[in-house]
Amino acid sequence: MAEFLIDNRESRSLKEKGDIVCVRPDGYLWSDSEKPKVIKVPSISYANAVKYEQPVYDDIESKNPILIRHRKYKISDTLFNGNTLDSNKIKSFKITDIITKT
Amino acid sequence: MATKFTVTLQASGGDYSVLQTLETALDSNLTTAVVLSHGGITGAITDASAVTGATSGATGTALHVTATQIMITPTSGTFQTGEQIYKTINVNYVTSSSAPDSVQLTVKIDDTWSSNDTTALTIDGWTTGSANYIEIYPTSTARHSRVWNTTTAYRLVTSTIPAILIAEEYVRIYGLQVECTGAKSSAARGIRINTNNATSDIRIIGCILRATGSGTPSEFCNGIQTLSRCHLVAADNISYGWNNGICFLYEGTSTTNQIAYNNTCVDNNNNGIRYEGGTTYANIQNNLCSNNTTDFTLTSPDSTTTNMSGDATSPQTGLRNKDAAFTDYAGDNFTISSTSDAIDVGTDLSGDSYYTFSDDPAGNQTRSGTWDIGAFEYVSVEGGLSIPVAMNSYRQRRG
Numbered sequence: 314m315a316e317f318l319i320d321n322r323e324s325r326s327l328k329e330k331g332d333i334v335c336v337r338p339d340g341y342l343w344s345d346s347e348k349p350k351v352i353k354v355p356s357i358s359y360a361n362a363v364k365y366e367q368p369v370y371d372d373i374e375s376k377n378p379i380l381i382r383h384r385k386y387k388i389s390d391t392l393f394n395g396n397t398l399d400s401n402k403i404k405s406f407k408i409t410d411i412i413t414k415t
Numbered sequence: 416m417a418t419k420f421t422v423t424l425q426a427s428g429g430d431y432s433v434l435q436t437l438e439t440a441l442d443s444n445l446t447t448a449v450v451l452s453h454g455g456i457t458g459a460i461t462d463a464s465a466v467t468g469a470t471s472g473a474t475g476t477a478l479h480v481t482a483t484q485i486m487i488t489p490t491s492g493t494f495q496t497g498e499q500i501y502k503t504i505n506v507n508y509v510t511s512s513s514a515p516d517s518v519q520l521t522v523k524i525d526d527t528w529s530s531n532d533t534t535a536l537t538i539d540g541w542t543t544g545s546a547n548y549i550e551i552y553p554t555s556t557a558r559h560s561r562v563w564n565t566t567t568a569y570r571l572v573t574s575t576i577p578a579i580l581i582a583e584e585y586v587r588i589y590g591l592q593v594e595c596t597g598a599k600s601s602a603a604r605g606i607r608i609n610t611n612n613a614t615s616d617i618r619i620i621g622c623i624l625r626a627t628g629s630g631t632p633s634e635f636c637n638g639i640q641t642l643s644r645c646h647l648v649a650a651d652n653i654s655y656g657w658n659n660g661i662c663f664l665y666e667g668t669s670t671t672n673q674i675a676y677n678n679t680c681v682d683n684n685n686n687g688i689r690y691e692g693g694t695t696y697a698n699i700q701n702n703l704c705s706n707n708t709t710d711f712t713l714t715s716p717d718s719t720t721t722n723m724s725g726d727a728t729s730p731q732t733g734l735r736n737k738d739a740a741f742t743d744y745a746g747d748n749f750t751i752s753s754t755s756d757a758i759d760v761g762t763d764l765s766g767d768s769y770y771t772f773s774d775d776p777a778g779n780q781t782r783s784g785t786w787d788i789g790a791f792e793y794v795s796v797e798g799g800l801s802i803p804v805a806m807n808s809y810r811q812r813r814g
Contacts, residue, residue, distance in 0.1 A: 322463045326540035334439045335534040374602040
């Protein structure tokens with residue numbers, strides 16, 4: 314099981330609302346400021362979920378890699394809205410709820 | 416000048432627990448964002464809440480509220496002292512006790528850390544300035560003692576490449592432990608700086624950077640890597656396991672001031688310190704490189720003094736083929752022992768015009784007497800026990 318912290322701010326620069334900012338094992342001790350941005354994804358192990366916090370570069374092995382997107386993966390706004398760790402209606406997200414940005 | 420807005424990063428009980436979540440919550444234009452003091456929060460104002468000044472009618476987005484300060488990106492009007500700044504009037508609010516001022520963001524990493532922070536840090540999308548910079552530092556409790564600490568000090572350990580990307584102009588990082596476990600053969604990097612501003616001011620001070628991934632390091636697998644168009648001060652760092660411990664790459668456009676002072680670079684597959692030229696002013700002083708394939712490769716820096724190498728590549732002929740005499744080389748303890756050739760042969764940089772060592776907010780860079788070369792100052796203390804002066808000073812100051 315894993316928990317994802319989601320970017321809940323409006324999209325800006327290379328960051329998008331819904332970006333999966335970081336992934337932690339289920340039961341991680343989030344701060345009070347972080348909890349309103351955290352969702353539960355019980356259908357995936359932490360080890361397999363870590364890849365969802367990857368940024369996107371044009372060519373990471375080059376001399377001067379260019380950051381293209383802050384994150385490769387996101388959750389849609391409508392699914393994320395209110396279904397967070399601090400709410401009374403925690404939703405269990407599925408892998409199929411994760412969007413791969415193109 | 417700007418007002419310091421201090422947020423805490425702690426494993427528990429802080430404003431945030433992951434450095435990247437803090438970056439994502441607060442990224443903003445620090446020259447136009449404002450900080451105000453307050454006497455306490457009534458109710459709750461979550462990050463990114465819309466807020467209004469009850470008297471001024473000003474509006475904005477509260478990026479974060481600490482126990483004593485609120486940081487706001489204003490939308491309209493000007494917030495003022497002595498007014499209720501509310502998310503919901505009389506329910507979720509603070510009462511300001513200062514006039515608004517622009518922001519200098521300080522991230523104070525505190526408490527002990529039993530686990531790694533495993534998410535890479537990308538500092539991107541901000542507007543910073545010479546007074547409106549980002550500063551990250553650990554307190555004495557969360558800081559390493561000049562040797563990698565896996566039990567209590569904060570450490571950023573990630574397979575993501577690079578472990579830290581700095582894409583903004585005014586950023587200062589002090590005393591972090593940074594480990595990239597990504598494949599060295601895929602250009603794993605520790606701290607990569609990528610800014611285009613000739614007047615930028617990036618400081619990487621007192622950090623330990625190590626690469627532990629698989630494979631032979633490729634060309635751009637570097638502990639600290641910057642381009643010639645960036646102004647960087649790298650001082651008192653320990654960098655090992657990379658292709659180059661510290662690498663100033665030439666990128667066609669030159670700028671001023673690239674500084675490497677008192678770094679220790681060991682066991683890097685290519686160079687301890689590599690400077691490719693192209694900078695209007697580059698100053699390489701008091702660095703200790705040992706057990707790298709080639710300790711120094713420096714292309715016409717403007718100034719070099721008292722750099723020591725284990726091979727024949729130091730720009731100072733009298734400091735070539737010297738013995739660093741590390742305390743425990745096999746155990747990655749690169750403090751120096753009493754027989755080190757680095758003792759008392761450095762240049763006193765306390766009056767340096769480019770970087771003032773006493774600026775380190777964790778107070779871990781104090782030197783005295785004749786300076787040693789490298790990231791450690793050696794002193795012999797009572798009873799014959801010898802410890803680095805950085806640790807000694809640190810203990811005296813912090814108890």
